[in-house]
Amino acid sequence: GENVEQHPSTLSVQEGDSAVIKCTYSDSASNYFPWYKQELGKGPQLIIDIRSNVGEKKDQRIAVTLNKTAKHFSLHITETQPEDSAVYFCAARHQAGTALIFGKGTTLSVSS
Amino acid sequence: SQTIHQWPATLVQPVGSPLSLECTVEGTSNPNLYWYRQAAGRGLQLLFYSVGIGQISSEVPQNLSASRPQDRQFILSSKKLLLSDSGFYLCAWSTDAPRETQYFGPGTRLLVL
Numbered sequence: 254g255e256n257v258e259q260h261p262s263t264l265s266v267q268e269g270d271s272a273v274i275k276c277t278y279s280d281s282a283s284n285y286f287p288w289y290k291q292e293l294g295k296g297p298q299l300i301i302d303i304r305s306n307v308g309e310k311k312d313q314r315i316a317v318t319l320n321k322t323a324k325h326f327s328l329h330i331t332e333t334q335p336e337d338s339a340v341y342f343c344a345a346r347h348q349a350g351t352a353l354i355f356g357k358g359t360t361l362s363v364s365s
Numbered sequence: 366s367q368t369i370h371q372w373p374a375t376l377v378q379p380v381g382s383p384l385s386l387e388c389t390v391e392g393t394s395n396p397n398l399y400w401y402r403q404a405a406g407r408g409l410q411l412l413f414y415s416v417g418i419g420q421i422s423s424e425v426p427q428n429l430s431a432s433r434p435q436d437r438q439f440i441l442s443s444k445k446l447l448l449s450d451s452g453f454y455l456c457a458w459s460t461d462a463p464r465e466t467q468y469f470g471p472g473t474r475l476l477v478l
Binding site for chain 2: 285287289294297355357358
């Protein structure tokens with residue numbers, strides 16, 4: 254089955270700096286890779302996703318890159334702000350109709 | 366637009382007591398529904414998922430069960446809670462469209478004492 258590894262588990266940056274979170278997956282047939290942001294005491298919220306036929310996707314300060322050959326994908330947050338502080342989860346899905354497999358999460362802290 | 370509700374928001378229960386958590390989705394038909402558990406400081410563990418009424422798949426053998434009595438209602442239950450059942454329980458939904466993104470509810474925090 255699919256296995257998703259996420260690094261680092263914690264990340265501290267200064268406001269305005271960039272943050273990068275990396276995930277690797279094991280199943281080369283996986284084709285959908287979402288990223289979720291979870292604030293304290295709330296459910297995870299989808300922030301960006303990418304499909305296997307695309308190498309990079311951007312949405313304002315957030316971007317995701319996918320390297321299918323190496324089986325890894327990354328979340329990039331530029332110009333970080335204190336409100337970006339949260340736990341971020343990556344996930345991978347093998348095929349439609351199956352459940353997402355999540356990484357263990359990264360706690361991002363942005364200090365002003 | 367679609368919305369997902371969970372209740373209760375928080376729950377404190379004694380060991381050995383029963384449990385019933387409810388999840389409902391509005392604004393969509395025939396969604397796929399999921400129950401996850403998140404232990405403190407840990408990732409998301411898929412417990413059950415359902416592709417239709419009465420259709421439940423269990424991912425992890427445990428003290429919990431799930432039921433789907435209606436199209437947009439998903440219930441997580443236990444006959445006798447264990448201390449290890451404490452955690453943050455999340456319900457999610459997705460559609461059968463190719464995108465099939467999962468959208469999470471606000472969660473229920475369960476503390477078993």
